[in-house]
Amino acid sequence: MFAAKGLDEKDMVVLSGAHTIGRSGCSSFSTASIEPVLGNQLNQTCGMPVNAATTVPQDFKSPDALDVQYYRNIQSRDVLFNSDATLVTSARTKRLVDFYAGNRLLFGALFGPAVWYQDFGKAMVKMGYIGVKTDPKEGEIRKKCGYVNPKPNPY
Numbered sequence: 001m002f003a004a005k006g007l008d009e010k011d012m013v014v015l016s017g018a019h020t021i022g023r024s025g026c027s028s029f030s031t032a033s034i035e036p037v038l039g040n041q042l043n044q045t046c047g048m049p050v051n052a053a054t055t056v057p058q059d060f061k062s063p064d065a066l067d068v069q070y071y072r073n074i075q076s077r078d079v080l081f082n083s084d085a086t087l088v089t090s091a092r093t094k095r096l097v098d099f100y101a102g103n104r105l106l107f108g109a110l111f112g113p114a115v116w117y118q119d120f121g122k123a124m125v126k127m128g129y130i131g132v133k134t135d136p137k138e139g140e141i142r143k144k145c146g147y148v149n150p151k152p153n154p155y
């Protein structure tokens with residue numbers, strides 16, 4: 001799906017790092033393949049049956065910080081979605097996860113995390129150019145990105 005939008009494997013790993021912030025509804029994931037300590041905590045918070053209205057932080061270690069903790073959470077299987085956990089199931093994407101997590105040294109220094117901020121910025125700009133509508137004939141151009149435009153009052 002990323003390829004269909006002109007994004008490559010690296011963009012996919014880089015952009016997934018956005019899951020270092022924000023929350024998820026309890027019904028958006030299964031705890032089956034999550035590391036058991038976190039999994040049990042999530043089961044407690046979400047309830048059984050799952051309360052669909054309850055939300056949990058995506059990055060339980062630093063929920064509000066835009067940092068590389070997400071990649072460390074993948075390594076310890078402390079991530080919510082299959083799309084997160086799956087990034088270490090191929091050797092090529094795992095290399096990137098380990099790099100951004102800061103597990104690779106270059107000249108004795110941890111430099112992956114700093115590179116992630118650069119790469120994330122670039123990939124966000126790249127994503128921002130995908131399918132940009134410039135004419136209302138191409139579809140609705142939202143005035144506020146998170147909402148469909150209000151319909152004109154018919155009365």
Ligand code: HEM
Pocket residue numbers: 015016018019021022023024025026028081083
């Ligand atoms: C790999 C494909 C992706 C999948 C399958 C995915 C899936 C999800 C899911 C299921 C949620 C929780 C939604 C909810 O329960 O409310 C979520 C939240 C979020 N996603 Fe993704 N996502 C993907 C890629 C991305 C990308 C590329 C970005 C941005 C660069 C992103 C940024 C976010 C953010 C910021 C949240 C938190 C939203 C909030 O706090 O309300 N995700 N994602």
